Amino acid sequence: MKKKVTPLKVCVMLAISNTLITLLVIAVLSLAGKTQINTWQIFLIALLVFGASYTVTYLIIKKYILQKLIQIYKAIQHKGKSKNMLMSKNVFEQTSQDVSKWAKELDEEVQTQTQLANYRRLFIGNFSHEIRTPIFNIQGYIDTLIDGAMDDDNVREKYLNQASKNVTRLISIVEDLTTISKLEYNQVVMNITEFDLIPVIYDIFDELALKAEEFEIELKLDSHGHNFFTVKGDKMAIRQVLSNLLLNSIKYGKTKGKTTVNLLDMNTYAIIQVTDNGIGIEEKHLGHLCDRFYRVSTSRSRTAGGTGLGLAIVKHILEAHNQSLSISSNYGKGSTFAFQLEK
Numbered sequence: 001m002k003k004k005v006t007p008l009k010v011c012v013m014l015a016i017s018n019t020l021i022t023l024l025v026i027a028v029l030s031l032a033g034k035t036q037i038n039t040w041q042i043f044l045i046a047l048l049v050f051g052a053s054y055t056v057t058y059l060i061i062k063k064y065i066l067q068k069l070i071q072i073y074k075a076i077q078h079k080g081k082s083k084n085m086l087m088s089k090n091v092f093e094q095t096s097q098d099v100s101k102w103a104k105e106l107d108e109e110v111q112t113q114t115q116l117a118n119y120r121r122l123f124i125g126n127f128s129h130e131i132r133t134p135i136f137n138i139q140g141y142i143d144t145l146i147d148g149a150m151d152d153d154n155v156r157e158k159y160l161n162q163a164s165k166n167v168t169r170l171i172s173i174v175e176d177l178t179t180i181s182k183l184e185y186n187q188v189v190m191n192i193t194e195f196d197l198i199p200v201i202y203d204i205f206d207e208l209a210l211k212a213e214e215f216e217i218e219l220k221l222d223s224h225g226h227n228f229f230t231v232k233g234d235k236m237a238i239r240q241v242l243s244n245l246l247l248n249s250i251k252y253g254k255t256k257g258k259t260t261v262n263l264l265d266m267n268t269y270a271i272i273q274v275t276d277n278g279i280g281i282e283e284k285h286l287g288h289l290c291d292r293f294y295r296v297s298t299s300r301s302r303t304a305g306g307t308g309l310g311l312a313i314v315k316h317i318l319e320a321h322n323q324s325l326s327i328s329s330n331y332g333k334g335s336t337f338a339f340q341l342e343k
């Protein structure tokens with residue numbers, strides 16, 4: 001094992017070697033008959049030399065070496081290192097360890113900040129891109145109305161309706177973002193209760209019936225023989241998760257397709273799967289689907305409309321339940337989105 005060299009040990013070693021040298025000089029002088037001192041005097045001299053050497057070395061180390069190290073510690077903002085503490089440690093090794101640790105932490109901090117800055121830049125870019133279209137649309141309709149279309153009965157109502165649709169779209173983007181940021185900052189307290197998932201799912205089916213009809217998608221629930229399917233979670237939040245997944249299965253489904261919600265009872269927990277036989281997702285996109293504003297660029301995505309916030313909300317809600325979303329897909333054949341809940 002490597003021996004620890006501390007400033008204190010250096011002081012003691014120097015004091016001992018100075019004392020030994022002094023004793024050697026006295027012995028040589030005595031043998032040469034140049035001096036005659038008794039044992040007590042020798043002992044006293046040894047003690048004095050030891051004390052003086054120790055004190056001088058201690059003060060020199062403290063003043064010239066530790067002073068510098070303390071400055072280094074101040075620079076790296078490492079609190080709680082005093083000169084006295086450092087005296088009993090292997091200062092050079094300790095300082096080099098502390099400085100490397102600090103450099104590593106600093107490096108990590110810089111990386112995190114760079115990632116955050118990139119994320120913010122990307123977010124602002126995506127956000128402005130998303131809101132630009134409805135804003136320009138609204139401006140277009142209003143300008144056309146002001147420029148004379150107001151007097152044309154046929155277009156007036158149509159343009160006002162279009163402007164109103166775009167306002168609704170803006171509101172929904174802002175609402176989705178507000179939900180995400182509240183979930184991210186843990187401002188939403190999940191109201192965990194036990195509830196039956198089956199009526200919740202049928203309620204969402206009713207809500208999406210028109211949309212499903214429009215895309216000719218059949219919505220089906222398979223509870224595997226259960227009349228009740230009780231889970232623990234925030235009812236409204238889980239409703240939103242299922243609603244977002246089901247809406248996606250319709251938007252990215254194929255005409256005359258089918259979406260099945262499977263409820264699997266695993267005794268202590270439940271697995272909820274939403275499976276569609278829609279357009280599917282290429283593997284390279286799977287890891288990004290829950291990123292804000294991430295949309296797979298297909299002609300279907302463009303016509304389906306959306307902001308790319310739905311799955312980000314799903315992810316955050318599930319995280320607030322200490323769960324995650326698992327996604328598997330067969331490109332061109334369909335996808336399954338699944339998560340667990342406590343029972």
Ligand SMILES: Nc1ncnc2c1ncn2[C@@H]1O[C@H](COP(=O)(O)OP(=O)(O)OP(=O)(O)O)[C@@H](O)[C@H]1O
Nearest residue numbers: 248249252280294295296306307308309310311312
């Ligand atoms: N069931 C699915 N089948 C195929 N692709 C899907 C499916 N669900 C999601 N995706 C892809 O993942 C992308 C992200 O989905 P997400 O729900 O986050 O956003 P969105 O549906 O585009 O918009 P929003 O939900 O905010 O209205 C979609 O644009 C789509 O490309």
Ligand SMILES: [Mg+2]
Nearest residue numbers: 248306310311
């Ligand atoms: Mg969606």
